[in-house]
Amino acid sequence: MALFKYIVICFILVISPGPNTFLVFSTASYIGKRETLFKILGLVVATYIHGLLSLFGISLILLKSNNLFITIKLIGALYLFYLGVKFIMQGMSRSDKKSFQLNNLKRTNELNSFKEGFLTQLLNPKVSMFYLAAFPQFIHFSQSQYHLQGVLLITIHAVVIASWFILMTLFIKKFATILNSQRYSKILMYVSGLCLIYFSILLCLQPIPQIGHI
Template sequence: MSEIITFSFVALLLVMSPGPNGALIIKTASRQGRRASFSNIAGLFIATFCHGALSIFGLSAIMLQSAELFFLIKLIGAAYLFYVGFKAIYYSFKTYSLSDKQKITEHSLKPKKRSSLGGGFGSLSEGFFTQLLNPKVSMFYMAAFPQFMGEDGATYATAFILVTIHASIIAAWFISLTLAIDIIKQRSNYAVLGKWVQRISGSVMIYFSGLLLTQKT
């Protein structure tokens, strides 16, 4: 029981710390609304179980032992995070190319229409790959997670309970963040601030893409 409490606390700190997931949710919730953000969160939730499965079945250890494979994974992850960050910055200029007053009216009174990657599956995929390629989460499941499984290793059921706790914390935290952003968006001046939210969150994603490339095994 004490291990579960300790794990929950560590997982909470991991989720609350700044990273690609938070930048993604802020970007999506501020621009596309809470429905798309909830789809992002569903993707984060699913990808967490993928990380857990890789660690539980020993595949993460294999990745760590292969420098070439680990570098390839880092390269793919960095490229994807850069793409998401660049897209957020690009659309911040495109979305707010009209006058601020006009955009305030549009964003305040009309829901954001789904784009090709905006709703449903697109947002879920964005959340899934951001979490799957998240350097913080990857290192957590490669290095820290096995320590909570004990010297003899935990049963699969116990290990997946820990993963479920982590995934649930992710869902609860980012749902709360989404709802908070949704409340802030009701303010009439949010559309003016929104472009800077997009640019900052996009810059954070690009920063973590560079951080991932410099990460050592």
């Protein structure tokens, strides 16, 4: 029963709109499936880091420093803002058909795609709060093998992330092929960019969590 509850929470966390959603959505529509898969791989690896930091208590130690929390929060906000501006600039650059074709040829390499997915997930406050508040409640720390139990739960979360975003990539790519027009593509980049900027502002306004309530 507890495992089912955990899977449901993971699923709700993953499908709720956030920076990852718009990152995958815009990449799958604008750049391509290969680059999107590397970004999803980055999301998965960063998820393991979040989980392991929580499992070994390091996240809670870091959270005790208000200055460190504010610094990490601002770095995350600036990175999301940078991604938002980047998508808007890409949309603005697609002024004609020739530009549209050239931009499609300028594909992001695999390492950069991985890094974008990795950093977006690593600096995602929604994921940080999940591993600080919800995740420890499903670990039986009194058991000798609680580390293995924790890794299993992290893996379940990672599988949910990969499955959902791969499914999204396949459907978005098909949809984008049907509506493959300059106007649609530019609107998509603008919306994705504005949403990422919006999430960066929300992150800046996020208060410092009270450790006693975690």
